[in-house]
Amino acid sequence: MGIKREDKAGRKAWTERGYRFFDAPAVILVLLDKSLDETCFRFDMGCVTQNICLAAMEYGLGTCVEYQAIVYHDAYRKYLNLPESKRLVCGIAIGYPNPDFPANHVVSTRVDIDTNTSWYGF
Numbered sequence: 001m002g003i004k005r006e007d008k009a010g011r012k013a014w015t016e017r018g019y020r021f022f023d024a025p026a027v028i029l030v031l032l033d034k035s036l037d038e039t040c041f042r043f044d045m046g047c048v049t050q051n052i053c054l055a056a057m058e059y060g061l062g063t064c065v066e067y068q069a070i071v072y073h074d075a076y077r078k079y080l081n082l083p084e085s086k087r088l089v090c091g092i093a094i095g096y097p098n099p100d101f102p103a104n105h106v107v108s109t110r111v112d113i114d115t116n117t118s119w120y121g122f
């Protein structure tokens with residue numbers, strides 16, 4: 001985005017934009033029923049979230065998974081009347097991507113697969 005490290009105001013504005021879901025026209029909030037086993041929920045919710053993102057791509061939509069959605073979960077609960085029985089897990093900003101927007105040109109790097117994988121018997 002061309003925001004320099006020392007540009008605190010610029011960084012703050014970008015973070016705040018994240019809280020506005022980067023001005024996406026819609027947001028999907030992923031909720032988990034509190035009665036479900038917390039030890040497994042991260043895996044399950046990750047699967048659900050990723051599948052939503054992959055399905056969206058099929059329709060030409062872009063998504064951005066955001067934990068920023070849960071920072072102010074009390075506000076969502078209040079204004080959207082989310083039931084107490086549900087836990088807010090994450091938000092998914094969704095909309096048709098603007099190819100001219102600089103952040104949409106970012107291609108993050110990945111460490112080599114051998115860094116994350118132990119191979120046995122191969």
Ligand SMILES: Cc1cc2nc3c(=O)[nH]c(=O)nc-3n(C[C@H](O)[C@H](O)[C@H](O)COP(=O)(O)O)c2cc1C
Nearest residue numbers: 018019063064065066067068069090106107108109
């Ligand atoms: C679980 C999860 C939570 C994230 N939360 C945020 C967030 O709150 N704000 C943000 O700007 N990006 C967040 N990201 C990163 C963006 O979603 C990121 O653009 C997306 O993962 C694609 O980046 P990649 O190309 O590095 O995979 C999060 C990603 C994941 C997987």
